[in-house]
Amino acid sequence: MKNDNRPRRYRKDTLLTHVGRNPEANFGVVNPPVYHASTILSKNMAEWEAKRAAPPFTGVRYGLHGTPGTFPLEELLATIEGGYRGMLMSSGLAAVTAPLQALLGTGDHCLMVDSAYGPARNFCEGILKKCGVETTYYDPLVGEGISQLMQPNTNVVYCESPGSLTFEIQDIPAIAAVAHRHGAKVLMDNTWGTPYLFRSFEHGVDVSIHAATKYICGHSDAMLGAVICNEETFLPVRSAMAQIGHSAAPDDVFFALRGMRTLSARLERHQRNAMEVAKWLQTRPEVSRVLYPALPEDPGYKIWKRDFLGASGLFGVVLKPAPKEQVYAMIDALDLFGIGASWGGFESLIQPMYPERTRTATQWNAEGPSVRIHIGLEDPQDLMADLAQGFEQLRKAS
Numbered sequence: 001m002k003n004d005n006r007p008r009r010y011r012k013d014t015l016l017t018h019v020g021r022n023p024e025a026n027f028g029v030v031n032p033p034v035y036h037a038s039t040i041l042s043k044n045m046a047e048w049e050a051k052r053a054a055p056p057f058t059g060v061r062y063g064l065h066g067t068p069g070t071f072p073l074e075e076l077l078a079t080i081e082g083g084y085r086g087m088l089m090s091s092g093l094a095a096v097t098a099p100l101q102a103l104l105g106t107g108d109h110c111l112m113v114d115s116a117y118g119p120a121r122n123f124c125e126g127i128l129k130k131c132g133v134e135t136t137y138y139d140p141l142v143g144e145g146i147s148q149l150m151q152p153n154t155n156v157v158y159c160e161s162p163g164s165l166t167f168e169i170q171d172i173p174a175i176a177a178v179a180h181r182h183g184a185k186v187l188m189d190n191t192w193g194t195p196y197l198f199r200s201f202e203h204g205v206d207v208s209i210h211a212a213t214k215y216i217c218g219h220s221d222a223m224l225g226a227v228i229c230n231e232e233t234f235l236p237v238r239s240a241m242a243q244i245g246h247s248a249a250p251d252d253v254f255f256a257l258r259g260m261r262t263l264s265a266r267l268e269r270h271q272r273n274a275m276e277v278a279k280w281l282q283t284r285p286e287v288s289r290v291l292y293p294a295l296p297e298d299p300g301y302k303i304w305k306r307d308f309l310g311a312s313g314l315f316g317v318v319l320k321p322a323p324k325e326q327v328y329a330m331i332d333a334l335d336l337f338g339i340g341a342s343w344g345g346f347e348s349l350i351q352p353m354y355p356e357r358t359r360t361a362t363q364w365n366a367e368g369p370s371v372r373i374h375i376g377l378e379d380p381q382d383l384m385a386d387l388a389q390g391f392e393q394l395r396k397a398s
Helices: 012-018 045-053 071-081 092-103 118-130 143-149 172-181 231-244 250-261 263-282 301-307 324-332 380-397
Strands: 085-089 109-113 134-138 154-160 185-189 207-210 225-229 287-291 314-319 349-353 370-374
Touching: 012 071, 012 250, 012 263, 071 085, 071 225, 071 250, 085 092, 085 231, 092 118, 092 154, 092 185, 092 207, 092 225, 092 231, 109 118, 118 134, 134 143, 143 172, 154 172, 172 185, 225 231, 250 263, 263 287, 263 314, 263 380, 324 349, 324 380
Parallel strands: 109 134, 109 154, 154 185, 185 207
Antiparallel strands: 085 225, 207 225, 287 314, 314 370, 349 370
16 A cells, blocks of 8 residues: 555455555565664754654654654554554553553542453552542443442543453443543553454544553564554543653564554454354353353343454353362363463463452352463364363362
């Protein structure tokens, strides 16, 4: 795609392939090169002063504020999700905390979904509380009922859909409509949906947060966070990031931009594999239920089908009652499932999970122990055979 100003109406997969590239400026090289840069020189004082007088966060002035290596990925992310501008930082947790710091101050109130990523909750209870910000946790299924929780000083409503660990689907449009009527901004952790599967700004989100380490990078070899804003929230969030000193490693930015080119193909395979394994798990006598919104039996299926364009490969499994030691023996018996974190790489992973340890607004009353599973790009038949072997160990241990 030529770098000119012609209007274009290409579809999403075409944009995913072409946006954020400028071969003409890079000797015909298809992928933007890696820029390891801190100092950016000006050829004279006139250019130096022009850079300082330019609008904030435009142009190349200093490595911390962006380079020709970071801008292409920021442009691509914002284009695919439908936001105004994107920005990058060193980790998914940094992407969670920077917008909260930017949009909340002493005396403000934050509504945080009870099923949020654990470190997001820790940040509210730690740093934000020290800064004089009050946080109230709410039921992820509250929908428009969130109006009962809004306070005059509520500035942020924080969502994560599906919920971390337990995969509840939130009614984001209903929540956003209430939040905006009360003058609050809606922040959403959209890591599971990615910019490709959930176009958050079409559903009322003001700031979309991504652990780009996961599906965006896709190969378990980079650490990166991304924040995509609408026009109203961009400057305050970007300014806060600059003051805090957030930036992203240039090599990891390159890996993420490369990962984005294959995002749709990978997500399609992740969902296909995950659906096959999830449906098989539903038939197993050791399994009580599978927490995967893409399953028609899932309580969140209707909203997922309405709002999402697909599903990723991450879901939860509630087992029949069994001691922790037996569950650990089952996991240890697996050959293809790694025991680790960073959900969204090409490989399959498994971990035990304990949602009941963090909930305060709601109770998690599962029938038995729970595990979190990421289905990678392996052959699902091999993954199911591996899990069957683990279940055999579970029975032996009992």
